[in-house]
Amino acid sequence: MWSRILSPRLIGRSSLHWRSLFTMKLKTSEFQSLFSDGLNGLAEVFGKHQYELRIAGGAVRDLLSGRRPDDVDFATTATPEEMKQMFHRAGIRMINNKGEKHGTITARIHNENFEVTTLRVDVQTDGRHAEVEFTTDWQKDAERRDLTINSMFLGLDGTLYDYFKGYEDLQKRKVRFVGSAEQRMQEDYLRILRYFRFYGRVAVEPDDHEIWMELKKMVVGNHVDHLLELMYSLELAQYLGLPPDGNVKEMKRVWQNTKEHSPKPMTVLASLFHRPEEVEKMDLRLKVSREEKTLALFLVKHRRELLKNQDEPQSLKPYTDFIIDSRELDSKTKVCELLKYQGEEKLLEELCRWSIPHFPVSGHDLRKIGVTTGKEIGATLQNLRDIWKKVVIRWTKMNFSAT
CATH class of the missing domain: 3.30.460.10 (Beta Polymerase, domain 2)
Incomplete structure (x- = not known):
């Protein structure tokens, strides 16, 4: 033809x-x-x-x-x-x-x-x-x-x-x-259904949607709380890779917390998930990036966990502790998204001003002074890291109290 x-x-x-x-x-x-x-x-x-x-x-x-x-x-x-x-x-x-x-x-x-x-x-x-x-x-x-x-x-x-x-x-x-x-x-909510109707008529593969790119644009735009709720009321969400029983109430709360702070798309969507397994299912459907997937898993896991056993309310300590203990390069970025998720504007502002300190000791340094076995090097490094972390936390606390 x-x-x-x-x-x-x-x-x-x-x-x-x-x-x-x-x-x-x-x-x-x-x-x-x-x-x-x-x-x-x-x-x-x-x-x-x-x-x-x-x-x-x-x-x-x-x-x-x-x-x-x-x-x-x-x-x-x-x-x-x-x-x-x-x-x-x-x-x-x-x-x-x-x-x-x-x-x-x-x-x-x-x-x-x-x-x-x-x-x-x-x-x-x-x-x-x-x-x-x-x-x-x-x-x-x-x-x-x-x-x-x-x-x-x-x-x-x-x-x-x-x-x-x-x-x-x-x-x-x-x-x-x-x-x-x-x-x-x-402009017209029925266009959601028209998309799927024409996909069935035009597309060759059953699962070759460009949904994730469109969904990302939508969840950081206007009225996302209303649009996502509408998708659930029309029973469309599960076909987009979202959990069929997504926590819409939590999503609305998170959207109110994040909308003025330029959230990543996954920060908003993570509120819909109850369990990490649902993030895995979404990834199979939408084929998100590794960074986006790990952010979703991080938020689902830590949105409550980092607040446990917190001695001082409104303290940055559990968040800076986590970043210092974590050796991932993007740990601060993830924690910033977590603070947006939780609506902690003051702590978010403080964390954005905070620079991740560099732990000054390595295994090579210990070998120079005679510590030779791997087990001893590991234990010594951990002890030094614990002491260093206390100093860093004290410095951080003094620095923020001064500002």
């Missing part, structure tokens, strides 16, 4: 978000079969009044996939009022114009119905219904659509107009949201 599509080319950059507009000519039997007396009549009316008319959305996706679409929707630069005027002058009957508020006029020509919608942008949405504003900018209309493979237009001369690499995604069998997945889902 792809060999029958001719002349791909880039025609330049849009002024909006520096997107590249990709165009090419489509010459397939499926496309040619759409041209009936009715469609020719529709094209003649719009051409006469010099308004652009293109095939939009899912019909373009189907045609590029080698299928003749069952339904064909059209988009135009003409407003609903302008369409009504030219259809009236041409003696064309209009029916079922309930969609006029959102820009859709249905014309009946040669016993065929044609739904034509004015290009539009969403100016306000409540998560299901939108107030729209009409435009003549094709890219702005493409920007408000859900998936890249549904955001393309096809001129009646066979020219494809693709602003968001929808054609490339279709070739690669990828299902991606246009722009920000979070914004698309906030």
